[in-house]
Amino acid sequence: MSEAALATYLLLAAWLASVAGMGWLAVSMPGHAQQVWERIPSSAMARLLRWLGVAGIIAALGLCLAVDHASMAVLVWVMASTGASLLVAFTLAWRPRWLRVLAPWV
Template identity: 35%
Template sequence: MMDFLAFALAFAGFSTIAMGMEGHGRQVFGRVPEEGRRRLLKLAGWVLLLLSLVPALAARGPSIGTVLWLSLLTAAGFIVGLMLSYRPRPLRVVGPALLALAVAVWALAGR
């Protein structure tokens, strides 16, 4: 559960950061988001990425938790990268949806 939550946070984080970039923002939205919005997206993305460390550490402890977190970042980044290359548009929805699902599951299951 916590692993999935960590992954969802990482995925949402990476996709948000990507949307805040000039080139990738255009891929996702069809046009480049304006400066302020981009900065906000990037900031939010970084916060999400850092947040994804929390469930990993909480569920797995410091050593393997960190390893898990880093490898989840790799997996999430890889999928975001693939989507940007081949299916960028849905990225707007997929990140938040995944995150909402993970949070819901987490809240319902207790942990």
């Protein structure tokens, strides 16, 4: 696999990790959880979702750092996180139940 293809796959994985992380953080909030599941998860489940969200965002940063030098990686990570948060926000506004995919066990 070429270096450019590997970098592309790693950046795609970073963006997907950002989407998952932002989604988990969003559904850990009672208001958004109500939209997604029509009920509020337990406090332990909300805590787990928050930790998963943080792990997703940190994983995205790690993947970005694996692709490029630190200053560029942080810039790409911020842009990926911003795009992911917009995608999650628009999904919550349009089809909130689609976010059930992120936590089918709830």
